[in-house]
Amino acid sequence: MAAFLLLIFSIGALFFASNAQDKYNELPVDxxxxxxxxxxxxxxHSGIQHHFLFxxxxxxxxxxxxxxxxxxYHHFYLKxxxxxxxxxxxxxxxxxNDRPLIDCATCYKTFREDIEQEPTPxxxxxxKTTLTKEMKEARVERCNSMAYSSGAPTLLASIGTD
Structure with a gap:
C-alpha cells in the first residue's frame, strides 16, 4: 500500500513539474x-543553489x-x-514550497524575435517578499522610458511642415 501511495505521489509531482513546463512552452517565442x-x-548569482522554473x-x-x-514588458514568477x-x-x-517566489520583470526590444542589445535589456x-511598491513603480517607469528610447514610434508618426 505504501508503494502504491509513493507511486501516485511521484506521478502527481511529475505532472505538476511538467505543467510548469507547459506554461513556459505556451509563451510566445520572444x-x-x-x-x-x-x-x-x-x-x-553565486548564492543561488537551486534550479528555478517559470x-x-x-x-x-x-x-x-x-x-x-x-x-x-513581462512580469512573471519563478519558483x-x-x-x-x-x-x-x-x-x-x-x-x-519552502522558498519564496522570485518576482521578475523584464523589458527589452526584439527584432525578428531576437533580443536586441540596444537598448540594453x-x-x-x-x-516576492522583499518587493516594494517603489520597486514596482521604478520597473514600470524604466520600461516605459525604454520603449520610446529609439524614437521610432514618434518619428514615424510625425508630419513634416514643408
Whole structure:
C-alpha cells in the first residue's frame, strides 16, 4: 500500500513539474527568450543553489512600431525546485514550497524575435517578499522610458511642415 501511495505521489509531482513546463512552452517565442534571460541572470548569482522554473505570467504587453520590431514588458514568477542549480533536464524537478517566489520583470526590444542589445535589456528579479511598491513603480517607469528610447514610434508618426 505504501508503494502504491509513493507511486501516485511521484506521478502527481511529475505532472505538476511538467505543467510548469507547459506554461513556459505556451509563451510566445520572444517572451520565452525574456524568461530565459531572467533565468540566466538569476543563475549567475553565486548564492543561488537551486534550479528555478517559470511558474506563471502576471502581466505581458508589447508595443509593435513595425518593421518586425517589438518592445516587450513581462512580469512573471519563478519558483525554486528541488533540483540543484545547473540541472539540464528539468522534467523531473519538483517545486519547493519552502522558498519564496522570485518576482521578475523584464523589458527589452526584439527584432525578428531576437533580443536586441540596444537598448540594453532590463531584468529585475527579487524575492516576492522583499518587493516594494517603489520597486514596482521604478520597473514600470524604466520600461516605459525604454520603449520610446529609439524614437521610432514618434518619428514615424510625425508630419513634416514643408
Amino acid at each position: 517572451v520565452r527568450k525574456g524568461v530565459d534571460l531572467a533565468l540566466e541572470r538569476l543563475n549567475s 511558474l506563471r505570467s502576471l502581466y505581458k504587453s508589447d508595443i509593435q512600431p513595425g518593421f518586425d520590431v517589438k518592445y516587450i 525554486a525546485t528541488k533540483c540543484p542549480k545547473g540541472t539540464l533536464d528539468s522534467a523531473t524537478c519538483e517545486f519547493r 532590463y531584468v529585475h528579479c527579487i524575492h
